[in-house]
Amino acid sequence: MPVVVKPEKCTGCETCLDSCPFDAIVLKEGKAYINEYCNACMTCLSVCPEGAIVETEHRTQNTEHRQKLEEYKDVMVFAEQKDGKVVAVSYELLGAGRRLADKLGTKLLAVLLGAGGAEAQELVRWGADKVIVCSDPILEKFNDDTYSEMLARIINGHKPSIVLAGATPAGRSFIPRVAAKLRTGLTADCTSLEIDSETKHLLQVRPAFGGNIMATILCPNYRPQMATVRPRVMKRGEYKADRTGEVINVDLDNIQSRTKVLEFVKEVSEVSVNLHEADFIVAGGRGIGGEKGYKVLQELAEALGGAVGASRAAVDEGWIPYSHQVGQTGKTVNPRIYIACGISGAVQHLVGMQSSDIIIAINKNPEAPIFNVATYGIVGDLFEIVPLLTRKIRELKNL
């Protein structure tokens, strides 16, 4: 095991047993023992009052290796485009990237594949010092083989210390290939990124175990340090129309793809599903009881000028299409107001909406965990409350 208990030091106090998220520590003959469930998360090391738990494999590093790491300097953001337009999450990444680059005193680079021109300039105005562009038409459509090879080459050429990408369907699919090619670590779905003031390593925080716990991840011995970030998690930086930067054009040299995208079929449901951009989201769970409950929510959403979201339970019941699902396996949203109606507040749902500015929970059950994250809680029947609310809002807005 990567972590072991020194029996001569262990007093059998059991503190570590409770601390282990994996239930990997048991008591054997009065001493703690770490079994195969150990994920090397190191939680127990910090809680043991006797210092009896130690790492067996020291991750030492020779100086030659360290020098190689020091060649990697800048912060790089992968700026995804769709139909030639940079997607919103890229600007959020530039906001986060700018902050990190300023802290490290380095440059912020952006990579744009399959577009160029005005879009590259926008990246500069949102904070990039340098934009590396490959506008080859082959890259207009996302493809794992071509994107991963191209980005890996650009990274090898520019040696950034940090690489950030959106946790979009494309990002989650091809960025792992890039990390595998480069023999480096990748942390998925980060919710916070900071620089360790002492070591200058990137501290990457992400939810794990269905959002039940948070973990801080490091990639100390390999470069670049790579992370994906979900849309709407990071804040955009400052837009400066007069900011200037360098645009470097690169060619797509002989990159073959074994897969081919034949067609994209758009499937948007009749209601607006623009959850990522909505300022107001009215979301329904199992409590809405069926498709007609969904109607009630839609009326409120329309009165507010917002969109309708859903819990997985409502989606699984077939009341609302999957594209409305908010949560761990759905979308992450952060509107100004999120109104949760008939949603219990399972962690898997909470991770997708917790960062909304204001959360209003309407639920029959006063014990529902959704009230723990609510700014305003209303215990009551959504079929009474929501129509009333809709009526009053319409009155206010003279609709």
Place this chain on the structure above:
Amino acid sequence: MNIIVCIKQVPDTAEIKINPETNTLMREGVPSIINPFDLHAIEAALQIREQLGGRVTVLTMGPPQAETSLREAIAMGADEAVLLSDRAFAGADTWATSYTLAQAIKKLGADMVFCGKQAIDGDTAQVGPETAEFLGMPHISYIRKIEEVKDNYIRVERLMDEGYDIVESSLPVLLTVVRELNQPRLPSLKGKMAAKKAEIKKMGMADIGADEDNLGLRGSPTQVKNIFAPEVKAERKMIEGTPEEQVDSLIRELKEIKII
């Protein structure tokens, strides 16, 4: 057609509770299950075998206890099961996990490899694409429908944000699957009998010709620094009264902070 399905044994995260005193997970009594997405991967492989013939092998890297998950897969209809278990594998992140799985898949040989979209404990969705890279195979993520499959060709629907892509690939290929793809079958009686008797093939570091520097904690570029409980907002305000009063108070509150 040789099909390998990578499956992971995970704690049922929907059942996990937090100990409010210590802010740590309470795993006790939480059942271990086959990662839900991987059940769909097994089902997809079985359907292709029924159509084109061949063998379905389930592969997992994990502690000896993971054998129970492999037996469940055999009960569903898999022909063979391989357990990758070695102390050197412990503490692997997605990079080292993918390297290890790829080494084993190279030894076993595969025309198609299936993975779940993501595992519900780590939720990274990285192991599939990384394994494909180590295998030198193309991959297609989040497939929700297999439109056509032949000995050297496949065409699938890949779930994207506002619709789906139709993607084709040559074989060999690695595919990661989402829940919409199919409905996993339940084990048959015959399958359950087979599962009881089945011999689970065990492989360790030496069997897959792995480089120790790429395995387990030692080979993992990422390290967990610490684990902590997510913070919850504490500013909640419960609004009391009749429904009318509740709605009026709410609107007053929202007006006060100039939201509406």
